[in-house]
Amino acid sequence: MVGANVGKAHRDERIALVVLATCSAIFVLAIALILIYLAWSGTKLFFADHVSLFTFLFGSDWDGLAGKFGAAPFIVGSLVATGFAILVGGPLGVAIGVFFSELAPPRVAAAFKPAIEVLVGIPSVVYGWLGLTLLVPLIGRIFHSGGDGLLAAGIVLSIMILPTVISLSEDALKVVPTALREGSAALGATRWETISRVLIPSASSGLAVAVILGIARAIGETLAVQLVLGNAAVIPSSLLKPAAALTSEIVMDMGDAPDGSPFQHALFSMAFLLLLIAMALIVLIRIALRRRA
Amino acid sequence: MLEAQTASSLDEKMKVEDLNVYYGAFHAIKGANLAVPARRVMALIGPSGCGKSTFLRALNRMHDLTPGARVEGGVTLDGTDIYASDVDPVTVRHRIGMVFQRPNPFPKSIYENVVYGPKIHGENNKSRLLEIAERSLRAAALWDEAKDRLHRSALDLSGGQQQRLCIARVLAVEPEVILMDEPASALDPIATSKIEDLIGELKKQYTVVIVTHSMQQAARISDFTAFFLLGELLEVGTTSDIFTRPKDQRTEDYITGRYG
Amino acid sequence: MARAIVAATAASARLGSDRARARRIVDRIATALLWASASTVVGLLLIFVAYLFVKGAGVVTWHFLTASPSASEAGGGVGPLIFNSFYILALALFFTVPIALCAGMYLQEYAGPGRFRDLVQFSAESLATVPSIVMGLFGLLIFVQTFHWHFTALGGALTLTLLNLPAMMRVTQEALAGVPDTLREASMGLGATKWQTVLRVILPSAIGQLTTGVVLVAGRIFGETAALIFTAGASVSYGKSAYDFNPFHTAETLAVGLYQTHREALVPDADAIGNGSALVLLVMVLAFNIIARVVGRRLTIHFTGKA
Numbered sequence: 087m088v089g090a091n092v093g094k095a096h097r098d099e100r101i102a103l104v105v106l107a108t109c110s111a112i113f114v115l116a117i118a119l120i121l122i123y124l125a126w127s128g129t130k131l132f133f134a135d136h137v138s139l140f141t142f143l144f145g146s147d148w149d150g151l152a153g154k155f156g157a158a159p160f161i162v163g164s165l166v167a168t169g170f171a172i173l174v175g176g177p178l179g180v181a182i183g184v185f186f187s188e189l190a191p192p193r194v195a196a197a198f199k200p201a202i203e204v205l206v207g208i209p210s211v212v213y214g215w216l217g218l219t220l221l222v223p224l225i226g227r228i229f230h231s232g233g234d235g236l237l238a239a240g241i242v243l244s245i246m247i248l249p250t251v252i253s254l255s256e257d258a259l260k261v262v263p264t265a266l267r268e269g270s271a272a273l274g275a276t277r278w279e280t281i282s283r284v285l286i287p288s289a290s291s292g293l294a295v296a297v298i299l300g301i302a303r304a305i306g307e308t309l310a311v312q313l314v315l316g317n318a319a320v321i322p323s324s325l326l327k328p329a330a331a332l333t334s335e336i337v338m339d340m341g342d343a344p345d346g347s348p349f350q351h352a353l354f355s356m357a358f359l360l361l362l363i364a365m366a367l368i369v370l371i372r373i374a375l376r377r378r379a
Numbered sequence: 380m381l382e383a384q385t386a387s388s389l390d391e392k393m394k395v396e397d398l399n400v401y402y403g404a405f406h407a408i409k410g411a412n413l414a415v416p417a418r419r420v421m422a423l424i425g426p427s428g429c430g431k432s433t434f435l436r437a438l439n440r441m442h443d444l445t446p447g448a449r450v451e452g453g454v455t456l457d458g459t460d461i462y463a464s465d466v467d468p469v470t471v472r473h474r475i476g477m478v479f480q481r482p483n484p485f486p487k488s489i490y491e492n493v494v495y496g497p498k499i500h501g502e503n504n505k506s507r508l509l510e511i512a513e514r515s516l517r518a519a520a521l522w523d524e525a526k527d528r529l530h531r532s533a534l535d536l537s538g539g540q541q542q543r544l545c546i547a548r549v550l551a552v553e554p555e556v557i558l559m560d561e562p563a564s565a566l567d568p569i570a571t572s573k574i575e576d577l578i579g580e581l582k583k584q585y586t587v588v589i590v591t592h593s594m595q596q597a598a599r600i601s602d603f604t605a606f607f608l609l610g611e612l613l614e615v616g617t618t619s620d621i622f623t624r625p626k627d628q629r630t631e632d633y634i635t636g637r638y639g
Numbered sequence: 640m641a642r643a644i645v646a647a648t649a650a651s652a653r654l655g656s657d658r659a660r661a662r663r664i665v666d667r668i669a670t671a672l673l674w675a676s677a678s679t680v681v682g683l684l685l686i687f688v689a690y691l692f693v694k695g696a697g698v699v700t701w702h703f704l705t706a707s708p709s710a711s712e713a714g715g716g717v718g719p720l721i722f723n724s725f726y727i728l729a730l731a732l733f734f735t736v737p738i739a740l741c742a743g744m745y746l747q748e749y750a751g752p753g754r755f756r757d758l759v760q761f762s763a764e765s766l767a768t769v770p771s772i773v774m775g776l777f778g779l780l781i782f783v784q785t786f787h788w789h790f791t792a793l794g795g796a797l798t799l800t801l802l803n804l805p806a807m808m809r810v811t812q813e814a815l816a817g818v819p820d821t822l823r824e825a826s827m828g829l830g831a832t833k834w835q836t837v838l839r840v841i842l843p844s845a846i847g848q849l850t851t852g853v854v855l856v857a858g859r860i861f862g863e864t865a866a867l868i869f870t871a872g873a874s875v876s877y878g879k880s881a882y883d884f885n886p887f888h889t890a891e892t893l894a895v896g897l898y899q900t901h902r903e904a905l906v907p908d909a910d911a912i913g914n915g916s917a918l919v920l921l922v923m924v925l926a927f928n929i930i931a932r933v934v935g936r937r938l939t940i941h942f943t944g945k946a
Contacts, residue, residue, distance in 0.1 A: 091501030092469055095832045102834040106749060109741035113762040113808070116801055120769060120777050127780060178676055185673045200928075201681045207855075207924040208687070209862025211894045215917045216687055218901065219694070219910075248680060276666035306770025308865040309898060333772050333865075340776070340869055345784075357776045364768040371764075444827055446751055472830035479828070483821035486844050486942070496829040499839070545825070552829055 121361070128358025131155065131351040142355060148319040150339060150349035157356060159321045163236065163331040164305055167315075170240025170325075171304040175247045176297050180286075182248070183255025183296070188281055206249040214313030217242040222314055229326050234316035237325035242310050247300040254299060258292025259285055294374040302367045306360065308333040332356045392417035392556060392586040393438065393475075398452035400433050400442065407433045410452075411612040413605055415556070420578060420587045422597035422618065425607030426633065431590040434607065435558050438588065439475040440468040456556070473500065475556040476549035481565050482541035484533035484548075489516075489525050492533045492544055496552035511551050519547035520577050539570025546577065557581065559589040563596070575600050594634065598622055606630045688921065695918025698911045704919070708896070713908040717916055719883075723792065723890040727871060728860050730796035730886060735807050736853060738800070743811025748837050767805035771865040774802045778870035792890035795871025802866050803856055810852030814845040847939025851931045858927030862920055864894040873899050893920060 131137050137155050145156020186195055217238055226233030262285050270280040286293065316328025317338055330338075336353050343350040393415040400408035408430050415421050423431040433442075440461060442448040454461050461471045473496075484492050493512045494502075502508060512529070516522040521543040528535075533544055542562060549557060559578075563571040578600050581587055591597050597604050597618065604621040606614045606629075614621065614630045625631040706716025742759065750756040769777075778798030782788050818841050826836040842849075872889035873896075883890070891899070897916040900909050 091499065092467060094501070095469065095499065095835060096467075099832045099834045102837075103749060106741045106745035107755075109738045110745045110750070110755075110759045112738055113742060113759050113766060113804060116804070117762045117765045117769075119781075120766075120774070120801075123777055123780050124773065127776075178680075181673055181676045182680060185677045189670065189673055190677070198677055198681050201684045203928060204688075204925060205680070205684055207858050207862070207928055209859075209864065209894050209920055209924070211862065211864045211897050212691075212917050212920050215897060215901070215913060216690070219914075220687075220690060245680075245683065276662050278666040278669035279662065281669075302768050306768075306772070308770065308772040313898075313901060333770065336772055336776070337865060337868060340779075341873075354776065357773045360770050361773050364770060364773075365765060368761075368765055368768055439828070441824075441828065444824075469830050469832055472828060477828040479821065479824060481821060483819075483825040485822055485825065485840055495826070495831075495839070499829070499831045499835045548825075548829065 121365075124354070124358045124361050127351070127354040128361075129355070131348060131355045135348040135351055137348065137352070142352070146321050150343060150352060153348060155348070155352045157332075157352070157359075159319050160330050160332045160335045160356060161359075162321050163239075163315070163329045164333065166236050166325075166329075167239040167243055167311060167331055168301055168304040170236065171243035171247055172297060172301055174240065175244035175304075176251060176300060178244070179248050179251025179300065180255045180293055180296065182252045183259060183293075184281055184286075186252070186256045187259035188277070188285070202249050202252055205245070209309075210246065210307060211309040211313075213242055213246055214310035217310060217314040225326070231326040232316065232328065233326075234314055234328050235324070235326045236315070236322060236329050238314040239311045239329075239331070240325070242314055243304045243307060246307060246310060247303045250303050251296045251300045254296030255289075255293055258289040258296060261292065262288045291374050291377050295371050298367055298371050298374065302364060305363060306333065308337050312337050332360055389416035389419065391415065392457065393588075394453075394455045394458075395434075395438070396453040396455075398434070398437060398450070398454060400430075400437055401449040401451075402433075402445075403447045407610055408437065408612075409610045413612060413615060415586060415588055416603065417586050418582055418584070419602040420582045420589060420600055421603045421605065422601035423588065423590045423605050423607060424592070424594060424597050424633075427592060429607045430610040431607050432560050433610075434612070435477075435560055435588065435590050438556075438558055439477055440471050441477065443468050473552050474554050475558060476552060476554035477558045478542070478545050478549055478560065478562045480561045482538060482545050484536070484541050484544050486532065486534055488530045489533045489536070489544060490529040493547050493551050496548060500552065515547040515551040516544075518550050518581070519543045520573065520580075521547055537570070539566050539573060542566060542570070542574060543577065546574075546581075554585065556586045556588065559587065561590050561592060564592065571596075594622075606633065608633070691914070691918045691921050694914040695916075698915030699918055703915050708912075709906055711905055713906055715906060715908075715912065717893055717896060717912070717919065720891055720893040720896040720916075721919070723871075724861055724892040724894065726884070727792050727796050727799065727867070727890055727892055728857060730792060731799040731803065731860050732853070732857060734797065734800040735803050735856075739804050739807030740811050740849075742804075743808045743815060744837060746808075747812050747815040748833060748841070763805040763808055766801065769802070771802055771863065774798055775866040775869050777801070778866065782870055788887065790870065790872030790889040791887045792871055793886035795867045795890060795892075796886070798866045798870045799860055799863060802863070803860055806856050806859070807853065810856060811849065814848035814852060815841060817848055818844045843942045846942050847935045847937075850938050851935030854927055854931035854934065858924055858931070861923055861927065862894050864892075864898055867892055867895050868898070871895070 131142065132139055142155055142157050143161065144158050146158040147154045147156040148159055186199070190198065221241060222233035222238050224233070225231065225238055266284055266288060267280055270284045275283070311331050312334035315330055315334050317330050317334060318328035319330050319335070322329040336356055340350070340353055343353055391414045395411055395413040395415075398408055398411040399406065411434060423434065425431050436442055437450050438454060442450050450462065456471070456474060460466070485495065490512055493515050494508045497508060497511050502511070513522060516525050521540060524540060525544070533541065536544060546562075563574045566574065575596065578587060578589065582602075589601065601618050604616065604618045605612055606621065606627070608629055614625060614627045616626075621630065622634060625634060703716045704721065705718040707719055708717065709715030746756060746759060750759075775798060778794055778801075782794030782797060783790060788794050822840050822844065823836055826840045827833075831839070871892065873891050893916055897913055897920065900913045900916065906912065
């Protein structure tokens with residue numbers, strides 16, 4: 087029997103290797119293509135239409151059809167909404183991650199975990215719908231405003247990034263060796279002291295990754311924010327006035343911008359900007375992870 | 380019974396010459412030389428961490444699967460170097476089988492486990508496979524316990540039965556040499572003695588090399604014994620010679636329990 | 640365990656001073672806050688689900704689920720949209736699963752540490768962070784403009800494939816990593832090649848976890864909107880039989896439809912349709928979640944004999 091099948095087995099092995107490696111290469115090809123295409127379209131505004139980068143990034147005058155391309159309102163809108171989401175959703179997510187990792191008895195964890203999983207699965211358009219029909223009227227009533235704006239967007243985003251932050255925080259804490267917990271307890275620390283003084287610092291790089299990925303999720307979110315922001319292309323003076331974000335503006339106007347027009351180029355530039363921010367966040371994550379060692 | 384014969388007067392099934400194994404920069408096996416006699420049981424003993432398992436794995440090219448491991452020196456099977464560049468490791472592992480420390484049956488049925496080897500080597504005929512399965516399970520002293528549950532999951536068997544299943548699995552590919560890496564260390568005493576009886580039967584047909592951390596086990600079942608210390612193969616001889624008249628002081632210290 | 644030790648230690652602190660008492664109070668407050676956080680979030684979810692059910696239950700009738708949308712009158716349905724959602728989902732999975740499975744197998748079982756492996760891993764991480772709207776614009780650039788397809792179901796499906804490849808690969812990697820190394824050793828020790836080992840031992844052992852992961856990703860694909868608006872389109876043939884199997888036709892999905900309903904609001908019952916669509920989407924998400932777990936567990940038992 088020895089040698090009966092060896093030739094065929096080795097041939098299969100070689101074929102498999104080629105197919106599998108090719109599929110892996112598709113990933114590299116994909117991201118390269120995306121970067122190239124978006125860079126090419128995203129810079130047309132500056133090279134072909136001769137709009138200055140400074141105007142684009144810092145000008146607040148935006149009227150696509152009239153040739154004004156100051157995108158600062160959208161940049162500010164994205165940053166504020168994301169910032170709010172991280173300031174609220176970040177600590178809350180880490181807290182719940184701590185809860186699952188350190189406090190929750192198994193039965194409670196088993197009951198609560200599916201809830202988090204459902205939260206992950208809810209499509210962003212449904213979050214937007216909920217924000218529009220539940221949250222915006224609520225804010226309007228409490229604050230006597232229209233209800234839409236950066237506050238609504240911030241709250242919706244906070245909820246949307248929770249599952250990401252929770253599960254990554256929980257993973258980061260679970261990896262901390264039990265020996266550290268026991269050592270701290272043996273020195274007479276309360277559980278909260280162990281958590282705050284030993285566990286969270288030990289897991290800090292993992293927690294940083296959780297927060298950074300939360301940021302990535304928030305800044306890229308489109309539908310949910312578009313439905314609750316109010317879509318006014320101005321830098322808002324308060325959280326309660328209509329505003330706009332990079333993502334919401336793209337989805338709103340891409341259908342209206344004529345093909346090949348500077349308006350469309352400007353929207354591509356915003357998309358390219360988003361892509362650059364996303365890549366920058368990846369680099370940040372790698373730095374945070376390297377610091378773990 | 381075998382005291383009158385020394386290793387050199389028997390056929391050599393495998394011969395190890397100046398074997399060196401490195402894990403990265405760590406020199407795990409230093410210049411080992413060993414002749415493995417055919418159809419006998421050779422035990423490898425020594426304190427833990429001294430390289431017995433590493434040595435064993437060099438005999439069927441398992442180190443090929445470990446990144447960072449490097450094997451130098453000659454290992455021959457019936458005179459042919461198994462590390463030669465034109466030799467296929469897959470074929471080597473047909474002829475030299477291995478049983479591991481913890482039973483590792485596949486999460487499949489008992490039958491599927493046993494015929495796995497023949498199937499990957501191209502045997503597809505159902506009735507022949509069934510024959511092979513029965514033969515191997517009988518040889519592993521598991522047939523009576525397994526014949527009514529061939530298609531049930533192997534994971535339902537007890538630890539000792541699973542280990543005998545792993546032995547049956549190896550026997551199904553009809554090897555010439557069986558390497559065993561502490562096969563009974565994860566088992567209770569009753570299962571262990573069943574395995575030891577099995578080894579006694581197996582050596583009638585196969586060459587067995589067994590790593591064991593129990594000197595008593597080596598004394599019970601092996602014909603020849605090799606003593607390892609810190610990566611060096613210090614002494615080889617018949618089991619009774621090693622245990623009653625060791626030549627090296629360090630061997631004697633180990634045997635008498637000065638260190639474990 | 641550690642919790643018991645901490646509790647005992649906290650108890651002995653009672654013997655001590657004011658400081659010890661203050662520390663215990665802090666501990667109690669912190670614990671309460673953590674419990675409150677978790678409960679709040681779970682409570683929020685229950686509110687969302689309840690709200691969607693209350694608002695949408697009256698709207699979701701058999702007619703709603705099967706009829707075509709109406710251009711200007713009340714009483715339209717989302718039948719074709721649901722069909723399109725499933726159709727695009729099937730197309731997307733058709734591309735995503737094989738590629739991600741192969742790439743995952745490569746990274747987990749074949750690739751040694753090295754530049755190619757790092758590059759693939761980095762590419763996957765980068766792909767995963769690309770915002771869905773940006774991916775949608777890329778799809779617009781390539782499929783709609785460069786290939787001149789205009790809005791097509793296939794274009795949408797391919798865009799979704801790019802979006803979900805990283806997640807699906809991670810599913811594969813985790814499932815494969817869950818298979819113990821002892822099984823690989825046993826198979827190789829019997830003289831199997833790596834491919835034989837992967838095909839006959841590793842994949843069957845991992846199939847339960849794989850299936851769970853695939854169905855969960857499918858649930859996310861079902862709800863995707865931003866990547867589809869400019870690739871598969873936001874319109875559906877009104878009135879005509881719109882159950883179209885042609886991958887080169889426009890295909891508005893349920894999720895995109897919800898967005899469009901709000902945006903255009905041409906029909907008088909736009910709000911009701913929105914509520915109905917949102918509820919259907921939510922129910923689908925729950926269904927995918929449940930199916931993922933149930934089927935995954937069944938498959939694991941079937942293929943490995945034990946859960």
